[in-house]
Amino acid sequence: MGVNSGASAIKNFLQINPIAQNLKSTKPNSTINTILSHLEAGCLKKAVSLLFSSPFPFDLPLYGRLFQLCSASRAIVEARKVESHLISYYxxxxxxxxxxAIEAYGKCRCLQDARELFDEMPHRDGGSWNALITAYAKGGFPSEALGLYLDMNRSGVSPSEVTFASVLGSCGVLLELGFARVVHGFVVKLGYGGNVIIASALVDVYGKCDEIVDARRMFDEIDRPNAVSWNVIVRRYLEVGDERQSVFMFFQTIRAGVRPLTFTFSSALVACSNRQAVLEGVQIHGVVIKYRHEDDEKVATSLIDMYMKCNDVVSARKVFDQPGVKDLLSWTSMVSGYAMAGRLKEAQELFDKMPERSIISWNAMLAGYVRSGQWEEAQSFIFKMCLNIYDADGVTLNLLLNVSAALSDIEYGRQIHAYIYRHGFESVIYVKNALFDMYGKCGALRRARICFHNMSGQRDTISWNSLLNSLAQHQMNVDVITMFREMQKETTPNEYTFSTLLAACANIFAYSQGKQIHGFMIRNGYKIDVVSLDALLEMYSKCGYLEYALKVIKTAKPGDxxxxxSMIIRCCHHGKAREALALFDLMKEIGVKPDNVTFQAVFNACLCEGFVDEGKRYFDAMINDYGITVKLEHYECMINLYTRYGAMKELGKILKMPFKPTVSMLTRIFDACKVYPSPRLAMWVAKKLNKLNQN
DNA sequence: ATAGGGTTAG
Structure with a gap:
């Protein structure tokens, strides 16, 4: 070991041939002055190049300063030269x-150099261990860092606060909860528990390991949390999905009088977007302005994102249009916001104007087309994309697979599969999931089965959901239910699982299974969102248990x-118009606001049972009490109602609508006039129809 | 003569 190190080679050379020590410079002071003036001018390279024109040792602080500068500017060549000079003369x-020197090598990510120097040091102290452990921890080798920490303990050197900080960081990367707990004990034993940096690092590890309660307990133990401590707790709450606490802790930061870091703003804003909490988002925007962060591109990007995800496009645009916040990130965020809001024209326009684009910008735009199901547009976008990018990543491949799945284009899907294989994306689980999903949706069940089998050992909830979906899509409803049992042996279902499962139950009228699943959801504390609630309602209604569905719908939020x-419509399908109308009354009672679709459904219910007067009353109420703009569809419903039951007087009145009657309306009126004689109306409609026929 | 914790667009 060590033969390759430049420094040690020179050292060996000097040991057998120490001529350097015999050289004498005529003007040592002039050399050092030149070196210092180069350093003054910030020119490390020139300063270092002069080192060896002085065959004398320099003062120790100069070496220290040089190493620090090498660290700061990641100058590996210079660091090696400084080390050579140092070991030549001392x-x-x-x-x-x-x-x-070890630190400098670490910062330059030359861990080999750091390790060799460490191994060859004649005398090591705790600082040497710390420097090397930090180098590994920060250089992306956390397990090596932990290994060194164990070596350090074995060699009898006591870890310091610095050691613990690096070691805890590595535990966080590796999610080594057990290791972290042992380190925590040691920290307390050595009396470092009050150190805010270590305490924050502990908060971080516990949070990363999903032990948010311990993280919070640790946080509460910190005497005076600093900006980083607050940043950590806000972030960790966000990442475990407790957005409410995340936002709450952000405001606690302000109350504690701590100026949040820009990162903290971003985390809190993401938390707001996830909860659609625009009001809190606006408050955070206020804090941004208070702390004069408005023109920070990163904060602005988070603001744009928050407003976009809360559907406030105007405010997002306002932030974006501020001077000085436009950079690649904020452009991308803006495009992504438009794209995800389904405003693809605006997204594409902005995308075309972007001064530069990253793969993420391309992905964002494509994701918009995919999300809106605009497959043809997606295809032509992909064509352009292929000509312009060379760095497709996992997300790109996922989107491409979504497109080929939606178009059932298995040929294209296979090509993407080949690309995935060639570029080593096969190990990425979400790419594999998308691949499997594609084969399933294209109906290539044999290929899908192979994929699914190949994924054994790393299948997650999404893989299984995909399987259930593809079975459901092929009407294999019984298999959906069977495979759900298999799924539970391997992973835990999520909300998406249940909507598929309940739909399968509904398709085969499997009431008892459906009911069991409902019970399972309740027992296991799954939050029943709009989609799964709708699936439940559908299952109960289809299985003929309308009363039960009605019981369930009362648990819905007033906004839904x-x-x-859809429940009113289902009642109509079952010929239960009275229940449908009762539901409408219940809506009023609970405070659910009906919309134009509600009234269409109500009118149809009246149509089923021949409730002409009620229909008219609801129609008037829609306009007068609810202020809903009458659409052509509503007139259509009313005309159906009046023609079917011969309410010719009302029919005549309603025809003064602000729309041109459609052909089907006219035909229906014409037919009604034959059953319920109404000469004037008959004349009017005949004229209209004739005119249409002539044209 | 000193080191250390947090990392933001799909």
Whole structure:
């Protein structure tokens, strides 16, 4: 070991041939002055190049300063030269300076150099261990860092606060909860529990390991949390999905009088977007302005994102149009916002104007087309994309697979599969999931089965949901229910699982299974969102248990008008118009606001049972009490009602509508006139129809 | 003569 290190080669050379020590410079002071003036001018390279024109040792602080500069500018070549000079003229060189050298190598990500120097040091102290452990931890080798920490303990060197900080960071990366707990004990034993940096690191590890309660307990133990501590707790709450607490802790930061970091703003704003909490988002915007962060691109990006995800496009645009916030990120965010809001024209326009684009910008735009199901547009966008990018990533491949699945284009899907194989994306679980999903949706069940089998050992909830979906899509309803049992042996279902499952139950009228699933959801505390609630209603209604569905719908949120609408429609399908109308009354009682679709459904219910007077009353109420603009569809319903039951007088009145009657309306009126004689109306409609026929 | 914790667009 160590033969490849430049520094050690020179050292070996000097040991057998120490001519350097015999050289004498005529003007040592002039050399050092030139070096200092280069450093003053910020020119590290020039300063270092002059080192060896002085065959004398320099003062120790100069080496220290040089190493620090090398660290800061990641100058590996210079760091090696400084080390050479140091070990040439000091024997032995002071340990603290070699520690600085290890740090410099670490910062330059030359872990090999750091390790060799460490191994060859004649005398090591705790600082040397710390420098190397930090180098590994920060250089992306957390397990090596932990290994070194164990070596350190074995060699009898006591860890310090610095050691613990790095070690806890590595535990966080590796999700080594057990290791972290042991370290925590040691921290307390050595009396470092009050150190805010270590305490924050502990909060971070516990949070990352999903132990948010312990994280919070640790946080509460900190005497005076600083900006980083607050940042950590806000972030960790966000990442475990407790957005409410995340936002709450953000405002606590302000109350504690701590100025939040820009990162903290971003986290809190993401938390707001996830909860659609625009009011809190606006408050955070206020804090942004108070702390003069408005023109920080990163904060602005988070603001744009928050407003976009809360459907406030105007405010998002306002932030974006502020001077000085436009960068790649905020452009991308804006495009993504438009795209995800389904405003693809605006998204594409902005995308075309972007001064530069990253793969994420391309993905964002494509995701918009995919989300809105605009497959043809997606295809032509992909064509352009292929000509312009060379760095497709996992997300790109996912989207491409979604497109080929939607178009059932298995040929294209296979090509993407080949690309995935060639570029080593096969190990990425979400790419695999999308691939499997594609084969399933294209009906290539044999290929899908192979994919699913190949994924054994790393299948997650999404893989299983995909399987259930593809079975459901092929009407294999019984298999959906069977495979759900298999799924539970391997992973836990989520809300999406249940909507598929309940739909399968509904298709085969499997009431008892459906009911069991409902019970399962309740027992296991799944939140029943609009989609699964709708699936439940559908299952109970289809299985003929309307009363039960009615019981369930009362647990819906007042905002979910759609659920009530589809429930009213379902009642009509079962010929239960009275129940449908009762539902409408119940809506009023509970405070659910009906919309135009609700009234269409209500009119249809009246049509089923021949409730002409009620229909007219509801129609008037829609206009006068609810202020809903009457659409052509509503007139259609009313005309159906009046023609079917011969309410010719009302029919005549309603025809003064602000729309041109459609052909089907006219035909229906004409037919009604034959059953319920109404000469004037007959004349009017005959004229209209004739005119149409002539044209 | 010193080190250390947090990382933001799909």
């Amino acid at each position: 024997d032995p060189p002071p340990t603290f300076l070699l520690n600085r 008008t759609i659920l009530w609408n």
